[in-house]
Amino acid sequence: MDIAAFQGLLTPEGQGLLGEIGAADVDERTLLATASRLRTRHPAELVGAALTQARLRVRGRAKFGADADRMYFTPQGLEQATRASVARHRAQRFAGRLDGRGTVLDLGCGIGGDLLARAHAGVGGIGVELDPLTAAVARANLRAFALEDLADVRPGDAAAQDPDGHAAVFADPGRRTSRGRVFDPEAYLPPLGTVLAIAGRAPGGCVKVAPGIPHEAVPPGAEAEWISDGGEVKEAALWLGHLAGDTPRRATVLRPGREAATLTAEPDLGPPPIADWRRYLYEPDGAVVRAHLVAEVAARLDGALADPRIAYITSDALRATPFARPYEILDVLPFAVKRVRAALREHRTGTLTIKKRGFAGDVERLRRDLRTDGTEERVLVLTRVGDAPTALICQEA
Known part of the structure; x- marks a missing residue:
């Protein structure tokens, strides 16, 4: 789309065309038929620009909500x-x-x-x-x-x-x-x-x-x-x-x-303590991790780290916080596929969410190997403590 085609969208004809396309079906299956029908009444360049704009507006809703239907975009700009x-x-x-x-x-x-x-x-x-x-x-x-x-x-x-x-x-x-x-x-x-x-x-x-x-x-x-x-x-x-x-x-x-x-940041706050796994595991929000503020969240939760290099907080306190998501720890075991599979079966695991931090394994391959078929929703957290790969079976807290 060049500037001339875009400026055409701002004319009364272009605005009417955008309104007509907005009420039409412009998915991949019907796009060619819609374009052919509109080109019988409007210049081909204007139809192409309007169709592009309509599809960008649909994509733009993910970022701009309903306002996207009034906005204009370029692919790179969006x-x-x-x-x-x-x-x-x-x-x-x-x-x-x-x-x-x-x-x-x-x-x-x-x-x-x-x-x-x-x-x-x-x-x-x-x-x-x-x-x-x-x-x-x-x-x-x-x-x-x-x-x-x-x-x-x-x-x-x-x-x-x-x-x-x-x-x-x-x-x-x-x-x-x-x-x-x-x-x-x-x-x-x-x-x-x-x-x-x-x-x-x-x-x-x-x-x-x-x-x-x-x-x-x-x-x-x-x-x-x-x-x-x-x-x-x-x-x-x-x-x-x-x-x-x-x-x-x-x-x-x-x-x-x-x-x-x-x-x-709290400049006078030292690093969080190191401790064994407690009742709850907290997964800090990504913004907290990027900002190097895990210690600040741990202090609010009376928490500790199981490994000083891994941003998972553990605590016996269950507290609401927007800065971390809590999970109740049901089981902790050294990582081995057979052992984890058996533990998941003991916990009647069906729907399984897998999270990892500091763990190098292939999650999708592991999911296939675990073959869960129970009734309960569980969260499998894969991490390490020191050099030891560790698995934690959890549930939403």
Whole structure:
């Protein structure tokens, strides 16, 4: 889809076509017939652009919910866009810290996910996007929600922007190339060092990074926040200047219909104690593990680690926490397929969930070998204590 085809979607004919396609069946089985029927009444390029947009909107619901049906996307823009729940969480910090004063310069705004979230929160700004088509899509998204008076988008090179006059900078450098994901922060587009330098010239800043960013890549004085949504770590962000909190590391867990739960580093807290397995096993949320805050969760649970290198907490206390999922331990045994299979049968195991941490075995092959046929739901946790592979048979607590 080129810019001309996309601009055609914004015309009355294009809008009518999008509405017609939105009410039609555009799955793979009927796509060819739908396209042929529409091409008898509309230009082929416009039909192709509308069908592409309709299918992207269906995919976009996973990130944007019902709002996706009003939005515009490119395939790459949708892939790289921030999930709406995460963008709203970040926008709340911008809104709270800026308090209506000043605008945000958004470097590499993509289709405008974060720009939209901030504008919905009352924070204005300018998005900069290198690709002209993606910039046009972002502008159309602002218009779709009547937010063009608060924010705008212009084509440009993020690395060449001057933050002067803006209260803060937000940057989302590209982390994908034609060969796949980029893990080295200095291979981002633009490199992390470049966007940090630009953001550092504004009173406040936020740079979106991959959740696997090495802790040593976090600049001094910045706050690193890891965010999970629905139990899955989505991304991390580096907060700078007056947008940073007074903690070096933070884990945030987003929960539908509830306030975000956040956990911060406690500098005076030592490592958790080491102990034998107790009654319960807690699996820390991935954001907690990425943020190196397992000790903070263990302290809240009166917990310990069975192995200092493995992020499983064990405790005799059963306590509700958004930062870890509890399981009741039914059995602990050295790992051996025959022995584990026999123990699972003793526990009348039918539906089996297998989790592993620090265990190198092939889970799917093991599942076939275990052949559970009972009636109870169990959780098999595979880990190690020291050099000894260990299996724990658990149930949801």
